[in-house]
Amino acid sequence: MSSSNQDLPVVGHWIDGKPDSGTADRFGDVFDPATGAVQRQVALANEADVDRAVLAARAAFPAWGGASLAKRHAVMFAFRELLFARADELAAIVTSEHGKTLDDARGEVQRGLEVVEFACGIAHLMKGEASEQISTRVDSASYRQPLGVVAGITPFNFPTMVPMWMFPIALACGNSFILKPSDRDPSASLLLAELLSEAGLPDGVFSVVQGDKDAVNALLVHPEIDAISFVGSTPIARHIYETATAHGKRVQALGGAKNHALVLPDANIEVAADAIASAAFGSAGQRCMAISAAVSVGEETAAALSAAIAERARALTVGPGNVAGTEMGPVITPQARERVASYIEAAAADGADVVVDGRELTVAGAEEGFFIGPSVIDSVTTEMSVYRDEVFGPLLVMLKADSFDSGLDLINANPYGNGAAIFTADGGAAREFRSRVQAGMVGVNVPIPVPMAYFSFGGWKDSLFGDLHVHGREGVLFYTRGKVVTERWPQRAQGVDYGFPTQS
Numbered sequence: 001m002s003s004s005n006q007d008l009p010v011v012g013h014w015i016d017g018k019p020d021s022g023t024a025d026r027f028g029d030v031f032d033p034a035t036g037a038v039q040r041q042v043a044l045a046n047e048a049d050v051d052r053a054v055l056a057a058r059a060a061f062p063a064w065g066g067a068s069l070a071k072r073h074a075v076m077f078a079f080r081e082l083l084f085a086r087a088d089e090l091a092a093i094v095t096s097e098h099g100k101t102l103d104d105a106r107g108e109v110q111r112g113l114e115v116v117e118f119a120c121g122i123a124h125l126m127k128g129e130a131s132e133q134i135s136t137r138v139d140s141a142s143y144r145q146p147l148g149v150v151a152g153i154t155p156f157n158f159p160t161m162v163p164m165w166m167f168p169i170a171l172a173c174g175n176s177f178i179l180k181p182s183d184r185d186p187s188a189s190l191l192l193a194e195l196l197s198e199a200g201l202p203d204g205v206f207s208v209v210q211g212d213k214d215a216v217n218a219l220l221v222h223p224e225i226d227a228i229s230f231v232g233s234t235p236i237a238r239h240i241y242e243t244a245t246a247h248g249k250r251v252q253a254l255g256g257a258k259n260h261a262l263v264l265p266d267a268n269i270e271v272a273a274d275a276i277a278s279a280a281f282g283s284a285g286q287r288c289m290a291i292s293a294a295v296s297v298g299e300e301t302a303a304a305l306s307a308a309i310a311e312r313a314r315a316l317t318v319g320p321g322n323v324a325g326t327e328m329g330p331v332i333t334p335q336a337r338e339r340v341a342s343y344i345e346a347a348a349a350d351g352a353d354v355v356v357d358g359r360e361l362t363v364a365g366a367e368e369g370f371f372i373g374p375s376v377i378d379s380v381t382t383e384m385s386v387y388r389d390e391v392f393g394p395l396l397v398m399l400k401a402d403s404f405d406s407g408l409d410l411i412n413a414n415p416y417g418n419g420a421a422i423f424t425a426d427g428g429a430a431r432e433f434r435s436r437v438q439a440g441m442v443g444v445n446v447p448i449p450v451p452m453a454y455f456s457f458g459g460w461k462d463s464l465f466g467d468l469h470v471h472g473r474e475g476v477l478f479y480t481r482g483k484v485v486t487e488r489w490p491q492r493a494q495g496v497d498y499g500f501p502t503q504s
Contacts, residue, residue, distance in 0.1 A: 011042040011186045013049060013210055014193035016056040017203025022049045028183045028212065033099035033330040034320035036368035042186045045211035050178075050218035053207040057149045057176035058224045060204030065146045065174040069123040072172050076120045078199035079168075083113055083192075090191055094159055095321040097185035099329040099370070100283045102322055111450070112164030115471050118453035122172035125476045138488045144480040146174030147250065148226040151219045153240065155232045156182035156332050157286045163189065165457065166229045169475040171196075171206065175226075178207045180219060184332055186210050220244045227478070229470065230254065231288070233390070234416070234462050241465035252466040252478055254458060256390040257418030260293045260411045261447060262433065264404065265301045267423040271445070273308035275423070276396070279447035280309075281316060281374040284331050285340075285394035289419050289441070289448045293380075293387060295399045295407045302400045306355060306378050309396065313356045313374040319363050330370040331393055337372045340393035344375055347386040347397075353378040358394060382410065390416070404429060412438045417460030421447050440464065 011030065013020040024046040029038045064072075083090070091105035098105070119125075130141040152166040159181060167177045181189040189208045196206050209215055219225060220243045227250040230240045234255030241253040261279070263272050279291035294309070296302035321329035331337050341359050348354050354377055361373030372393065380387050380397040387397050401407030411420055421443035422433040430444045440459035443449030451457050451472065458469025468478040 005038075005041060008038065009040045011040055011190065011210060013043065013045060013053070014190055014206075014208040015049075015053045016207070017197055019190070020049075020052075022046070022210075024049060030097055030184065030186065031333065031370075032096060033332055033370045034322070034366055036334070036370060039096070040187070042183050042210050044183065045209045045215040045218075047214070047218045049211075050209055050215055050222065053178050053209050054149060054219075054222050054224045056204035057178055057207060060202055061146075061148055061176045064176060064202055064205045065148070067174070069126060072174060073120050073122050075196075075200045076116060076122065076168060076172050079196055079201070080113065080116045080120060082195040082199055083109070083116060086191070086195065087113070090160055090188055092322070093188045093191065094185065095329075097187060098156065098159060098321075099332060100286075100321050101326050101329055104283050104329075105321070108158055108161040112161040114453040115164050116168045118471065119168035119172040125473075126173065126480070134486070137491065138486060140484060140486045143483045143485065144173070144476070145483055146480055149176045149178065149224055150227040150229070150479060151178040151180065151225050152229045153180045153216055153219065153232070154182060154230075156184040157283065157288070159185045159188045160192065162231050163192065165231075165470045165475075167206065169471060170229075170479045171201065173476060173479040175479055176205045178209060178219065178225070180209050180211060180215055183210060183212055216240075217243075220249075221247050223247075225249060227251065228253070229478070231470075237465050250478065252458075252468050252470060253464070254288070254470065255463050255465065256392075256416060257288045257290075257459065257463055258293055258387075258390055258414050258416040259289060259291050259419040259421070259439075260295055260414070261291045261421045261423060262401075262404075262407045262411060263294060263296045263301055263305055264422070264424040264426065264429060265298050266425045267301070268425070269301070269304045269308055272423040273305060273312060275445070275447040276305075277309050277312040277316075277374075279421075280396040281313065281328055281394045284328055284372075285374075286331060286336075286392055287448070289450055291421065291447050292391065292395065293397050293399060295401050295410055297401050297404060297407050299400065302378075302398065306376065306398050309398075310355045310376045313376050313396075316374050318361060318371060318373055320366055320369070328374065328394060331372060332370065334370050336393060337370045340372050340375070340391060340395055343386045343389070343391050343393075343395060344377070347377045347380065347384060350384045350386070352380045352384060352386065352397075355398075382413070404432075408433060408436060412436075415462045418463040419443065419449055419459065421445075421449060440469070
């Protein structure tokens, strides 16, 4: 947090259909991770700023929630076209503030677009069910209706994709939505707000409140907010879930991960090494679905896989994300860089073999950037902190198992359960892994098994707090509530009977 620097542009909020500078006098620095320079500041909302956004959302909800499905999906279609047209601009903003390569940023925007396209089918997704004559002249039907005002609290690592996991479905279902993006890369959120407004979304239905924990806590306890979606670390996810549910809100809070790849002796080592290196070091390892632990079955498999991944790590081109040919950019902050370095040091002290040491990297011409190279650490055990903790950087640990069962048991003993993958040519082993592994998303020869938009994203165990995953059918269920209507109507009149009355 800092005071305002008049020489730097300020990223503000978006409230009630227009840019809003806020009323607080606190600001955060927004870095260019590739140079280490502060390029702009972000306004940090106070409770009053949050309240204005929530009240605008509440005022806008009745009309938007009561709008026809045709109107709502027309806005989503228009937003999809605008987003597609300006995808490169959005990706450049992400690269500037996050540091990931332009190709990676474009891929992030594309995955967000897929959720928008899913939300364009809201007329079908909101269908209920009906049964006629459940009793004499009695019919029943079920409906899905919007919750009201919902909020999304999103992380720095995907400043466009993760918000788009949430708000397109929430809006299409008829809710008002308040986005609290990361204060580390906030600018993309404002462009998304502008495009929604241009697409015809009424004022107040979508707001952006920039900020830190003060803004988060104000959202968690606000009486006019009905639901909270969150993606971030497990300790914060637990806090979000416990606080918001204690205040009567529906919550889906996605936490951290320690995603494993199990490599069997029959796997193609070159294919597995390509896939695991990509999953471990892409986006500088700052993905909740990054592979951060490789478990090899057998000594021969372990030696071959370690050597192959180390070769790829040493050959990786690291540099500014907007430079052609760069394969991995910097991490988000100097603190993130030091955190990764501290785990390399701890692993060496614990007796692990640091095969590739990312601390040795220098990027010519970008010495002040937040760069750390890919690291491969072999001979790791489950007691080491480098294995136990979510490092969230370009660091891969290598573990050994004697058999398929012992490798699977190792994975299942981990407290996280976000994603897991197996590399094998054995269909029976793959099927058993798929059935028994305790993770919400599973890949078979696929290192990052992130579901498409029409399936749902979410983990198990300490990787999820709440009952429903994001996007897909579960996303629709999260942002709506069910109503069942049972009806009986008077029997149709039979006309006048002029006959002599008799008992019958």
